[in-house]
Amino acid sequence: xxxxxxxxxxxxxxxxxxxxxxxxxxxxxxxxxxxxxxxxxxxxxxxxxxxxxxxxxxxxxxxxxxxxxxxxxxxxxxxxxxxxxxxxxxxxxxxxxxxxxxxxxxxxxxxxxxxxxxxxxxxxxxxxxxxxxxxxxxxxxxxxxxxxxxxxxxxxxxxxxxxxxxxxxxxxxxxxxxxxxxxxxxxxxxxxxxxxxxxxxxxxxxxxxxxxxxxxxxxxxxxxxxxxxxxxxxxxxxxxxxxxxxxxxxxxxxxxxxxxxxxxxxxxxxxxxxxxxxxxxxxxxxxxxxxxxxxxxxxxxxxxxxxxxxxxxxxxxxxxxxxxxxxxxxx
Amino acid sequence: xxxxxxxxxxxxxxxxxxxxxxxxxxxxxxxxxxxxxxxxxxxxxxxxxxxxxxxxxxxxxxxxxxxxxxxxxxxxxxxxxxxxxxxxxxxxxxxxxxxxxxxxxxxxxxxxxxxxxxxxxxxxxxxxxxxxxxxxxxxxxxxxxxxxxxxxxxxxxxxxxxxxxxxxxxxxxxxxxxxxxxxxxxxxxxxxxxxxxxxxxxxxxxxxxxxxxxxxxxxxxxxxxxxxxxxxxxxxxxxxxxxxxxxxxxxxxxxxxxxxxxxxxxxxxxxxxxxxxxxxxxxxxxxxxxxxxxxxxxxxxxxxxxxxxxxxxxxxxxxxxxxxxxxxxxxxxxxxxxxxxxxxxxxxxxxxxxxxxxxxxxxxxxxxxxxxxxxxxx
Numbered sequence: 001x002x003x004x005x006x007x008x009x010x011x012x013x014x015x016x017x018x019x020x021x022x023x024x025x026x027x028x029x030x031x032x033x034x035x036x037x038x039x040x041x042x043x044x045x046x047x048x049x050x051x052x053x054x055x056x057x058x059x060x061x062x063x064x065x066x067x068x069x070x071x072x073x074x075x076x077x078x079x080x081x082x083x084x085x086x087x088x089x090x091x092x093x094x095x096x097x098x099x100x101x102x103x104x105x106x107x108x109x110x111x112x113x114x115x116x117x118x119x120x121x122x123x124x125x126x127x128x129x130x131x132x133x134x135x136x137x138x139x140x141x142x143x144x145x146x147x148x149x150x151x152x153x154x155x156x157x158x159x160x161x162x163x164x165x166x167x168x169x170x171x172x173x174x175x176x177x178x179x180x181x182x183x184x185x186x187x188x189x190x191x192x193x194x195x196x197x198x199x200x201x202x203x204x205x206x207x208x209x210x211x212x213x214x215x216x217x218x219x220x221x222x223x224x225x226x227x228x229x230x231x232x233x234x235x236x237x238x239x240x241x242x243x244x245x246x247x248x249x250x251x252x253x254x255x256x257x258x259x260x261x262x263x264x265x266x267x268x269x270x271x272x273x274x275x276x277x278x279x280x281x282x283x284x285x286x287x288x289x290x291x292x293x294x295x296x297x298x299x300x301x302x303x304x305x306x307x308x309x310x311x312x313x314x315x316x317x318x319x320x321x322x323x324x325x326x327x328x329x330x331x
Numbered sequence: 332x333x334x335x336x337x338x339x340x341x342x343x344x345x346x347x348x349x350x351x352x353x354x355x356x357x358x359x360x361x362x363x364x365x366x367x368x369x370x371x372x373x374x375x376x377x378x379x380x381x382x383x384x385x386x387x388x389x390x391x392x393x394x395x396x397x398x399x400x401x402x403x404x405x406x407x408x409x410x411x412x413x414x415x416x417x418x419x420x421x422x423x424x425x426x427x428x429x430x431x432x433x434x435x436x437x438x439x440x441x442x443x444x445x446x447x448x449x450x451x452x453x454x455x456x457x458x459x460x461x462x463x464x465x466x467x468x469x470x471x472x473x474x475x476x477x478x479x480x481x482x483x484x485x486x487x488x489x490x491x492x493x494x495x496x497x498x499x500x501x502x503x504x505x506x507x508x509x510x511x512x513x514x515x516x517x518x519x520x521x522x523x524x525x526x527x528x529x530x531x532x533x534x535x536x537x538x539x540x541x542x543x544x545x546x547x548x549x550x551x552x553x554x555x556x557x558x559x560x561x562x563x564x565x566x567x568x569x570x571x572x573x574x575x576x577x578x579x580x581x582x583x584x585x586x587x588x589x590x591x592x593x594x595x596x597x598x599x600x601x602x603x604x605x606x607x608x609x610x611x612x613x614x615x616x617x618x619x620x621x622x623x624x625x626x627x628x629x630x631x632x633x634x635x636x637x638x639x640x641x642x643x644x645x646x647x648x649x650x651x652x653x654x655x656x657x658x659x660x661x662x663x664x665x666x667x668x669x670x671x672x673x674x675x676x677x678x679x680x681x682x683x684x685x686x687x688x689x690x691x692x693x694x695x696x697x698x699x700x701x702x703x704x705x706x707x708x709x
Contacts, residue, residue, distance in 0.1 A: 229420050229438055229487070231419065231421070231506045243349070243440070243507065246565070247564070247565065247567075248442065249349075269506070271506075272418070272419045274440055281565075285567055285571065287574050287575075288372070288374075288571050289372075289570070290373075291373065
């Protein structure tokens with residue numbers, strides 16, 4: 001796994017609806033490996049790898065966008081009120097930092113609290129960019145910011161904002177780079193607007209009408225103190241999704257992924273996720289429907305600035321995706 | 332047709348949303364003798380095509396439907412999936428590291444709309460590498476920390492016990508395996524049937540009755556019966572089969588709430604008072620009228636159920652496929668929905684099936700023009 005690629009992607013700016021910068025970051029890493037690269041109306045970046053004609057049409061989706069905030073109002077004193085882009089949890093906000101497209105950094109904090117444990121809703125939070133009034137405020141209403149935090153790799157323990165789903169993009173990019181030949185016409189879709197309702201993938205799937213859809217995304221784990229029951233843990237390999245809150249994966253595709261992992265000696269886990277979903281839910285129901293599944297990267301602390309993955313799990317996710325794509329897919 | 336026997340076969344065959352293989356194969360055998368061709372599409376929907384047996388359409392009609400020289404097509408959709416459970420994790424007890432001695436227990440999550448209050452004490456089948464009988468257990472009430480609690484058990488308190496040691500369980504069962512309920516269909520007095528999965532096997536049986544009815548009738552339209560998948564989770568089969576089939580008219584069949592103890596007077600329907608036709612957002616008025624016409628021809632009483640937005644049925648998905656499909660909804664009254672003792676009147680199923688058959692037989696070459704003109708107004 002290319003750790004420099006991980007750093008560039010996770011530190012990149014790209015809240016849902018503002019993915020232009022992410023497209024520019026990803027494109028150089030895929031250009032030499034794809035037979036065709038396009039950007040569709042929604043802004044999805046699509047790399048096509050041509051098959052030998054004997055296989056299926058496969059859509060692989062990893063989303064480029066990240067959760068963030070959008071400015072709704074600027075106070076007379078130059079503080080920014082904001083709303084959420086995607087699933088932003090108030091408990092993660094006070095003292096955190098955000099960054100706008102032009103590089104402006106802001107500190108998030110909340111109004112006075114009655115007790116130290118009280119957590120306000122988003123509407124009682126604000127962003128401080130150091131402005132003294134509206135006139136010297138470098139930010140406008142409607143501007144979007146992503147969270148701001150640098151990437152750390154502590155041996156195999158990788159921590160960053162927006163592992164969701166830049167680490168999925170890394171898996172897709174490296175799988176494309178390593179995929180020497182495939183029977184399938186594979187469309188690697190670096191999708192937009194996943195965090196606001198898996199919308200980019202939906203449009204892409206409507207356009208492509210794939211036979212098979214595979215999302216690469218993060219999933220939560222149950223391996224931390226007093227966590228909710230979930231049989232996914234860090235360092236036990238990629239999680240092959242069976243069910244999440246948005247869909248039930250195609251049982252034939254789940255079987256195939258398991259078989260490919262077993263044949264190649266890749267460790268894997270089976271995932272049953274009770275909250276959240278991925279681009280695969282949109283691909284599954286688009287047009288005449290697609291056999292949909294997900295390779296998930298086990299991730300702790302999802303939707304915080306310290307999303308945490310294990311580099312071995314990432315490497316094995318890449319291997320599994322290559323195994324699936326390079327061989328026939330019998331459903 | 333022995334409807335109780337058919338319902339017995341259909342409800343007692345497992346078909347959790349996402350794992351419809353067994354019910355699909357059972358149903359295929361039922362539908363094959365009644366259809367010209369029976370196929371399975373890539374979403375697992377089972378489709379039985381009964382071709383028009385009277386070619387009365389004029390060449391001019393082709394442009395209207397865009398369906399070449401083929402007769403127009405009616406899609407009759409009833410979902411074959413049922414609510415179920417899934418293995419969320421495998422726990423062992425005692426959890427002291429001695430894997431050899433520990434018993435294996437399955438932690439649960441829902442597939443579709445499960446009311447967790449009904450789960451404690453239910454017999455189930457775990458669909459692992461092989462099917463295992465199991466029961467849903469929990470600590471007895473008096474051993475709970477809050478002994479006086481009258482609260483129902485939640486998923487966190489419930490386990491499935493298949494009687495095996497943890498080691499053996501792990502060999503047969505994986506996280507993500509489906510669990511279906513095990514409940515024989517009972518015949519109650521007054522020709523009532525009670526069991527699991529009558530939502531929506533009652534409708535599947537009604538579609539079967541319709542196909543049977545059409546054996547003896549001429550019909551100008553191709554009739555495609557579809558048993559859809561994953562309705563209970565997201566209407567997946569309805570959205571996808573309507574897109575793929577591109578029917579000219581579609582009718583969804585589902586169950587609706589019947590009157591019973593505690594229900595209010597308005598909006599609900601008595602058992603054994605005939606099928607219900609849907610009215611409102613998901614329903615095309617021209618299709619509704621045609622259903623009413625068919626009922627009148629049969630001298631059959633129907634009730635009308637208004638839906639202000641989402642009917643909670645496949646009709647919601649069928650209606651907006653492609654450029655939009657004129658859609659109708661026929662429902663069978665049912666008590667105790669989403670429990671293991673769902674209860675229907677068998678005659679309602681027979682009547683719903685006959686209504687659909689008559690409706691299909693009465694579709695002629697001019698129906699699409701008529702409803703299009705009606706929509707244009709003056």
